[in-house]
Structures are given as C-alpha cells and as structure tokens.
Amino acid sequence: MxxxxxxxxxxxxxxxxxxxxxxxxxxxxxxxxxxxxxxxxxxxxxxxxxxAGFRDLFSSDENFKLSSSTISQYRSIQESGKFDLGMNFVGYMFLMGPNDPRKNLLMELSDRTKIEFIDRDELASYPYLSLNPTGESAGIMNLPSIETAAIGKNCGIIEPxxxxxxxxxxxxxxxxxxxxxxxxxxxxxxxxxxxxxxxxxxxxxxxxxxxxxxxxxxxxxxxxxxxxxxxxxxxxxxxxxxxxxRPKKRQIFQTGGNEVEKVLFGWERNSDGVLPFTIVPSRGVYIRPAPRYRSLWLGVADDYNRDFSFTENPEAERSFYDYNLSQIITSYFPSLIEQKVTGMWAGYYSYNTxxxxxxxxxxxxxxxxxxxxxxxxxxxxxxxxxxxxxxxxxxxxxxxxxxxxxxxxxxxxxxxxxxxxxxx
Ligand SMILES: Cc1cc2nc3c(=O)[nH]c(=O)nc-3n(C[C@H](O)[C@H](O)[C@H](O)COP(=O)(O)OP(=O)(O)OC[C@H]3O[C@@H](n4cnc5c(N)ncnc54)[C@H](O)[C@@H]3O)c2cc1C
Known part of the structure; x- marks a missing residue:
C-alpha cells in the first residue's frame, strides 16, 4: 500500500x-x-x-475529433507490430430503410471520412440478409425494408x-x-x-x-x-x-453455432470476409462480429422503458433477448433463428443525457x-x-x-x- x-x-x-x-x-x-x-x-x-466497436461516424465535431484521433493512435500501436490490440477494420454498416435520417448525416460525413454506400441490389448478393422482412410479426413490429447501406471504413472492432x-x-x-x-x-x-x-x-x-x-x-x-x-x-x-x-443499463448477448458462423464469415466485401459491425434499420439494434470467438454479439441502446436505476452487479435479462432483440434480428437475418445464446452480460453507459x-x-x-x-x-x-x-x-x-x-x-x-x- x-x-x-x-x-x-x-x-x-x-x-x-x-x-x-x-x-x-x-x-x-x-x-x-x-x-x-x-x-x-x-x-x-x-x-x-x-x-468494443470503434467508429469515427459521429455528427458532432468534438466527437469526430475524439474518435478519429483515438482510432489513429490505436492504429499506430497496432501497426507498430509491438503490441496486438485485436484491432480489425471490419467496418460499421448502417442498414437503412426509406427516409432514414441517418442517410443524410452519413452523406455529409463522407466528406470527412471514408464511407462506402451500397445499394439494395448489391446487398441482395449477401444471402443471409432479408431486405424485406415479411410475416405477421414483421408487420406488428413495423419493420422497414432495407433500401441502402453505408459502411464506415475507418471503423471496426478491438479488444478492450x-x-x-x-x-x-x-x-x-x-x-x-x-x-x-x-x-x-x-x-x-x-x-x-x-x-x-x-x-x-x-x-x-x-x-x-x-x-x-x-x-x-x-x-x-x-x-x-x-x-x-x-x-x-x-x-x-x-x-x-x-x-x-446518469447511468443506463446496457446488455450484450453472445450467440454461436453453425448458422451464426455462416452469417459471420459469409460477407465477401472486406479482406477478412467478416460481417461488419451492423446496425439494423429498427430501434438501433446492432450485431457486433466477434471472429476471435466465432460469435455474434447482439445489443441495443434502448431508451424508453429503460430506467436510470443502478445496481452494482447488473445482470443481462434473457427475456429481453427472447422477446425484444431476437425478434428484430431474426426478421432481418432469418437463419439466426437457429442461434444459441452462449453467454450474456450487462454494464452501464455513463450518459451525458x-x-x-x-x-x-x-x-x-x-x-x-x-x-x-x-x-x-x-x-x-x-x-x-x-x-x-x-x-x-x-x-x-x-x-x-x-x-x-x-x-x-x-x-x-x-x-x-x-x-x-x-x-x-
Ligand atoms: C454493453 C456495453 C457496450 C459498450 N459498447 C461500446 C463500444 O462498442 N465502443 C465503445 O467505445 N464503448 C462502448 N461502451 C462504453 C465503454 O465501455 C465505456 O465508455 C468505457 O469503458 C468507460 O471507461 P471508464 O474508464 O470511464 O469506466 P470503467 O471502465 O467503468 O472504469 C471505472 C473504474 O472506476 C472504479 N471505481 C469506481 N468507483 C470506485 C471507488 N469508489 N474506488 C475505487 N475505484 C472505483 C471501477 O472499479 C472501475 O474500474 C459500452 C459499454 C457497455 C456497458
């Protein structure tokens, strides 16, 4: 001491x-x-x-500076070859429906950082994505169809x-x-x-x-x-x-299995063939690829009905996965209906509200x-x-x-x- x-x-x-x-x-x-x-x-x-996704896709100048400079520092450490940060530039892919306001934001941001826009026809060549979620549940959830995608190239995953x-x-x-x-x-x-x-x-x-x-x-x-x-x-x-x-609880559900691996490694647009960090068009639900663990991590920053209470050891809620996340994810990635939850955890964002x-x-x-x-x-x-x-x-x-x-x-x-x- x-x-x-x-x-x-x-x-x-x-x-x-x-x-x-x-x-x-x-x-x-x-x-x-x-x-x-x-x-x-x-x-x-x-x-x-x-x-532990990283991106420089932020609308405010301050957040752009904080993120892009940090990514460049981490990249220089990684590329020095002296220390592996597990940094992988798989990209951040926003899947967007018609009239998604993020499209204009991302177009503006493409003046500052590299963003690739992919149209619906090109997306259709990735066999695991349903561009038009159908069926009764998709209707009830009012899920938009996917019209376009934007992939931030100075983005990816890292090991905290x-x-x-x-x-x-x-x-x-x-x-x-x-x-x-x-x-x-x-x-x-x-x-x-x-x-x-x-x-x-x-x-x-x-x-x-x-x-x-x-x-x-x-x-x-x-x-x-x-x-x-x-x-x-x-x-x-x-x-x-x-x-x-103020604190807000945030949860991650780790999934694995054959179908997960097909989705994870079936993306042909980057050198590793790994699905980018993907944000589906509804409610900000995201898929974080975890190729090291042959896994996909599912999460969301839910605001409404997610209170500001705080406990020392927050636990992930399996029912939140079963009745909320998985409903949305499997509407866009139908083969993931077969996925198994292999782990889950929860923490907090310290929110500047x-x-x-x-x-x-x-x-x-x-x-x-x-x-x-x-x-x-x-x-x-x-x-x-x-x-x-x-x-x-x-x-x-x-x-x-x-x-x-x-x-x-x-x-x-x-x-x-x-x-x-x-x-x-
Ligand atoms: C589910 C989830 C997903 C996330 N995803 C991302 C992401 O994709 N990308 C990203 O950049 N960020 C992400 N974040 C946010 C990121 O994890 C945090 O912004 C970051 O870890 C905050 O770091 P910190 O050092 O401020 O906090 P912490 O890592 O929480 O460190 C605070 C430390 O203070 C210590 N401490 C607290 N009180 C005391 C005390 N009284 N005495 C002594 N020690 C004390 C704690 O033990 C702790 O180690 C995510 C967070 C969660 C929960």
Missing amino acids: PLSKYDVIVVGAGIVGLTSAYHMKLENPDLKILVVDRAPAFAQGNTAKSA ELIAQFYYDECVRIGVEFSFSTEVSSFRLQPVNPIDFPGEPFLWQDKTLRTIETNRGDLTADIFIAATDTWTTSLLDPTGIDSHI VDKTPYIFRDLNIIVATGTSGSGILKGDAIGRVVSALYSGKETARLHGGQEIKVDSLGVHNRSAASENLVL
Whole structure:
C-alpha cells in the first residue's frame, strides 16, 4: 500500500483512468501519480463489459475529433507490430430503410471520412440478409425494408482488455504507481486553512480535497482525477459538485453455432470476409462480429422503458433477448433463428443525457472525466489527452495526428459540444 503523498491520484483504472495517467505522466515525467481502483486489477468495470466497436461516424465535431484521433493512435500501436490490440477494420454498416435520417448525416460525413454506400441490389448478393422482412410479426413490429447501406471504413472492432493492457504496461514503464483492491469512500471536502474546530469546513472557509479515505488507509494528493464512470455521481455527491451524468443499463448477448458462423464469415466485401459491425434499420439494434470467438454479439441502446436505476452487479435479462432483440434480428437475418445464446452480460453507459459527449471538467482540485455515453473505448486516448491538458492548464489539447480540441468545449461552463445524433 502506498503511504506517501502524491501529486495526482487517479481514481479508476478503466480505459479513461489509464489513458489519463499515461498522458499526464508522459507530459510531466516528474509527477508522482497513483492510480487506485477497488477491483483487484485494471479494466474490470464497464471497460470489460464493452462491445468494443470503434467508429469515427459521429455528427458532432468534438466527437469526430475524439474518435478519429483515438482510432489513429490505436492504429499506430497496432501497426507498430509491438503490441496486438485485436484491432480489425471490419467496418460499421448502417442498414437503412426509406427516409432514414441517418442517410443524410452519413452523406455529409463522407466528406470527412471514408464511407462506402451500397445499394439494395448489391446487398441482395449477401444471402443471409432479408431486405424485406415479411410475416405477421414483421408487420406488428413495423419493420422497414432495407433500401441502402453505408459502411464506415475507418471503423471496426478491438479488444478492450488488450488496449487497457497496453496503457497499463506503458504507465508502469514510465513510473505511474498502482494500488488495486483500494476502494475510495465518497470524496469529502476539507478546509484549505483548517482551524481544528468541529464542523469544518464552514461556509466562509475555502475548500479543497486533500485527503481521501480508502479501505487501505488515507491518501493525500494535490489533484484528484475522478475516472469512475457511472460511479462518479456517488463519489462526488457529498462535495456538491454535479457529475452531470446518469447511468443506463446496457446488455450484450453472445450467440454461436453453425448458422451464426455462416452469417459471420459469409460477407465477401472486406479482406477478412467478416460481417461488419451492423446496425439494423429498427430501434438501433446492432450485431457486433466477434471472429476471435466465432460469435455474434447482439445489443441495443434502448431508451424508453429503460430506467436510470443502478445496481452494482447488473445482470443481462434473457427475456429481453427472447422477446425484444431476437425478434428484430431474426426478421432481418432469418437463419439466426437457429442461434444459441452462449453467454450474456450487462454494464452501464455513463450518459451525458444532453449532448451525448464526454464531460471533462475541473472543479476545485478535482478533474472529472465521465459521460462517455457508450463510446469511451473508441475515444479513450483523446480523453486522456484532454485530461492531461486540463491538468496542465492548457486551453487546447493536441490529439494524435495533430488535430486540436478546445479543452473547455467538453467542460461545463463554456461547453460548446454540439448534440450528438449518431448514438448507439
Ligand atoms: C454493453 C456495453 C457496450 C459498450 N459498447 C461500446 C463500444 O462498442 N465502443 C465503445 O467505445 N464503448 C462502448 N461502451 C462504453 C465503454 O465501455 C465505456 O465508455 C468505457 O469503458 C468507460 O471507461 P471508464 O474508464 O470511464 O469506466 P470503467 O471502465 O467503468 O472504469 C471505472 C473504474 O472506476 C472504479 N471505481 C469506481 N468507483 C470506485 C471507488 N469508489 N474506488 C475505487 N475505484 C472505483 C471501477 O472499479 C472501475 O474500474 C459500452 C459499454 C457497455 C456497458
């Protein structure tokens, strides 16, 4: 257990905590940085639950910068040949019905990134897709026919535990310290100039967070980073600082079997012959290809009737799969009626419910990085750079590849992030 005082303590060793510690230490090699997590190892929270798709298909400028620069950083790591991130550019395919508003959005985005548009006739050559879902249930569900598809080419799948491993190894190499199985109780502010009188801090005293309590003793630092995703609210609440996020449960159903493998490996339009990450035209239901596991993962970001409650160990609901997801998926991919659910899990998105873009802000000596809204893996490197820039008091953060982003565009008071329209 570390005993001494630190310059910076990062709470949370998910992708956001790891990239933040890494970039702060890289830019300030003399800093004494400690990362704590209550789990016995890094990346055991929502990072481990992710579908881990990556895409630069975002409507807002901020999200485009965060995602495209992170993808380019991950690509450079992968292509260095020194570390395998399991990165595979299988693409992100939006299957769209007539009048789908995403078509215009994607057309506009094709000025910024590579997007291939496929018409209905070409799609018909892929034998596992039903372009016109028919039958009574398709009618009841009001499923649109598929008219066109758009495939983002700078998109694909990645292994979250491998990216986390990369940043953890790099952090250790450059001297960041870690303390696992270390749970921080809620942040409680202290007076800047204590007078040793019961009831401090009083209204008239300036406040700071100097020492945090953990199950392994007190820890002291000049700056604290809350990289605690959906747990940020309970950590911050006693301080009176708003986390600005709400949790939403998200589930993945892993399927396997012969028919699954045919659908997964039957796509002939990319070099690996693997189905892209596919979004069907109804309700945002998606299929995440998992060729490593010869599996398809099914999920959706359901909003209505999905409340904001939070439990420590969320469980996937098999009935949600049986009566909701599978109905839609098998209408478009009829042979998947034979699929078997071989695993399922659930986690949370930490939602910025207003613009679906991360919140990265400083209040007192606490820097908060949360609100990843379902895309924290694919923006991970850039988020770490913004945290580091905020720590150093810079107005702009330089992202991988040279793009720049204004730090306070992602903050609270001078926030200028536009509302995101492509949320999955
Ligand atoms: C089902 C699902 C699918 C997803 N799909 C994608 C996707 O395709 N692409 C994508 O980019 N993103 C996706 N996401 C989102 C992505 O997983 C998150 O945005 C990302 O993992 C957030 O990283 P984080 O480091 O902020 O949080 P976490 O990984 O949750 O890390 C927070 C850490 O804080 C620790 N902690 C919390 N409280 C305390 C405390 N009091 N003391 C000490 N430690 C504490 C936790 O143990 C945890 O390790 C998905 C998420 C889910 C649930």
